[in-house]
Amino acid sequence: MSAGHTAVTTPQPAAAPAEPVISCETPQDECGVRDVLDRLGDKWSVYVVVELASGVLRFKELQRRIHGGVSQRMLTLTVRRLERDGLVRRTVYPTIPPQVEYELTELGHSLTHLVKALADWSIEHRPAIAAAREAYDAYDEAAGK
Numbered sequence: 001m002s003a004g005h006t007a008v009t010t011p012q013p014a015a016a017p018a019e020p021v022i023s024c025e026t027p028q029d030e031c032g033v034r035d036v037l038d039r040l041g042d043k044w045s046v047y048v049v050v051e052l053a054s055g056v057l058r059f060k061e062l063q064r065r066i067h068g069g070v071s072q073r074m075l076t077l078t079v080r081r082l083e084r085d086g087l088v089r090r091t092v093y094p095t096i097p098p099q100v101e102y103e104l105t106e107l108g109h110s111l112t113h114l115v116k117a118l119a120d121w122s123i124e125h126r127p128a129i130a131a132a133r134e135a136y137d138a139y140d141e142a143a144g145k
Contacts, residue, residue: 039082048062049111050115058102089104
């Protein structure tokens, strides 16, 4: 909740502290996680991984399949970054004009089960999230914000 929000909730029994999601030696080293999460937290990267999970695609095919209308420049940057990270393989055929195809590498395919788990979680919890948003917005509206 943002500043000024208060919620009336029913007290719940205290839960045992959860194990940290990651545990690094020092906050400065971040275990190399930030760099990877920055790439995978980018919505276009996730879309590219999802679309390439089904197989090899040419650039324009990939662009058409991505919902939300990614620009050619943004898609080019995204696939280059994924290629640099070893998640996508780019193959250029010496034709006129050059034909370029993209596919997930073995490393890229190993990521697809995580993306699917995230998608499954979002589908399962969509009603609860929608209800929470409605309650939050109603509170803001009642408070005149």
